[in-house]
Amino acid sequence: MSTTHTRIYDVAIIGGGPAGLSSALVLACARRSVIVIDGGAPRNAPAAAAHGLLGQEGVNPLQLLKRGREEAASYGARIAQTNVLHASGSADDGFTLVLNDDSTIHAGQLLIATGVRDALPAVAGLSRRWGRDVVHCPYCHGWEIRDQRIGLLASGQMSAMQALLFHQWSEQMTFFPNGLEFPADQLDKVRALGISIVSGTVCGIEVVDDRLTAVVMDDGAQVGLDALAVPAMTRARLDGLEGLGVDVAENAAGVAVVADAAGHTSVPGVWAAGNAINPAMQVSESASNGARVAMTINTEMVFARADRAIADSSNPVDA
Ligand SMILES: Cc1cc2nc3c(=O)[nH]c(=O)nc-3n(C[C@H](O)[C@H](O)[C@H](O)COP(=O)(O)OP(=O)(O)OC[C@H]3O[C@@H](n4cnc5c(N)ncnc54)[C@H](O)[C@@H]3O)c2cc1C
Incomplete structure (x- = not known):
């Protein structure tokens, strides 16, 4: 049965690995309405343990993400455990995501945190x-x-x-x-x-x-x-997201989404974090990158709101 969620989220995060969930945690704590849509296939799922992770050394990767989902949800982030099949829209008109469960999500900002596929x-x-x-x-x-x-x-x-x-x-x-x-x-x-x-x-x-x-x-x-x-070649996972038109580029390890240090992609309103922009990022770096990008998203939304308030006050409706 088809379901349509009419709620418009401030931010929709595609991918609930360390980058996406860390972004969700920061954005939800910043009182943003946020949804994470996650297909449940993180890159390190085949490994029994994640190493090099201070305070969580040797944690099972899926357990770590389960904890991350619970933490983000405890601040109000919604977690949808399904895939995004199609993405479209723009910063001016908002973005629409069609999910594998037939539901539709609307959001003002999109964050691509979909990781990579390793080609053996x-x-x-x-x-x-x-x-x-x-x-x-x-x-x-x-x-x-x-x-x-x-x-x-x-x-x-x-x-x-x-x-x-x-x-x-x-x-x-x-x-x-x-x-x-x-x-x-x-x-x-x-x-x-x-x-x-x-x-x-x-x-x-x-x-x-x-x-x-x-x-x-x-x-x-x-x-x-x-x-x-086997140092596999990697490719950013963009299945269903091609319509957004974000730039990708080849690097020594494969193909990645092009984004600046703050996470802006070539498309206004579409952000990227984690392995999708750099396959060499480990779990801790992916998570911290996701958190950093989330702070920038929130800050730019605050500034945009202030700009709109100035514009509204100089164009009063009743004048
Ligand atoms: C075998 C292996 C072992 C590793 N071991 C370690 C380790 O010990 N320590 C360490 O620090 N790092 C390790 N890494 C690296 C680690 O996997 C990455 O740093 C980390 O997964 C990157 O996080 P991410 O959030 O960018 O992407 P991911 O963790 O890959 O998460 C991306 C998520 O996005 C989802 N997704 C993708 N497309 C869509 C879509 N269209 N709709 C909805 N959801 C979507 C996926 O299902 C996935 O759940 C390992 C990698 C591999 C391959």
Whole structure:
């Protein structure tokens, strides 16, 4: 059955990960009417624990967000656990969101906090191990795989440098260029740290007793490993939001929404925060970025209200 919510929210936040929920908390505390629409698929959902998070070290990512939803809701934020299917509108006329549950939301301002999609190389079995023993980031997973046999499967031009980084966590490192070419000076650094380089194409992985044990090369050879680092390319999640027309740009890691430090996108009234603008932001940085953007949204709304009050007082209706 179709439902229409006629209420116009000050701010609709698309995405209820750390960035979106942190924005909602700040905006709701600032007495703004705010709704978070969240499809429930945060980027780190496959991981059992979130690391590098002061005061919450090792927390389960889904538990953290559950707590965040409760905190935002306790100040009056509405949380809709569904997807935005279509977004349209403008700052002048307001924005309209059509949700997967057939309802429609209206809002004066929109915040895109939809995160990214990680695109893994086409190697059979990788996605089933993602966030477990197939990992992307040493700061997220490095401690758990320290001193283990780690392979780095190249996926882009930063990969040789990422092999150097992972070496900080384990000296048992193997670099798989996987057919990509790397500058000689980068490979010199890889060799200088004692990282083995295995040429050829990685075409599969071996898993025994629910643990990664090796990668399989195209000639059938196996290279024994305990963990495989895959610095996946990322793309901001904008499904259904294309009609808003926000600018996106390619960077070394993939495609991100273009926004300034305060979160303004190329479209007035549409803001962005978190991984959607920078896939390198971890949970704490995504949350603090969301909070910062929320403060700017609130401040600009206050200033706009003052401007309207001046305009209204200089054009009295009864004059
Ligand atoms: C495997 C893995 C492990 C990680 N481990 C760590 C770690 O240990 N420590 C750490 O600090 N960081 C870690 N990260 C990084 C962390 O996931 C990100 O920093 C964080 O998720 C970014 O938050 P975000 O709010 O920008 O996006 P997300 O957390 O991805 O949240 C975006 C939300 O938007 C929703 N959404 C998207 N499109 C729509 C739509 N159209 N309608 C409605 N909802 C939508 C999604 O369903 C999702 O719930 C890890 C990442 C990965 C991939």
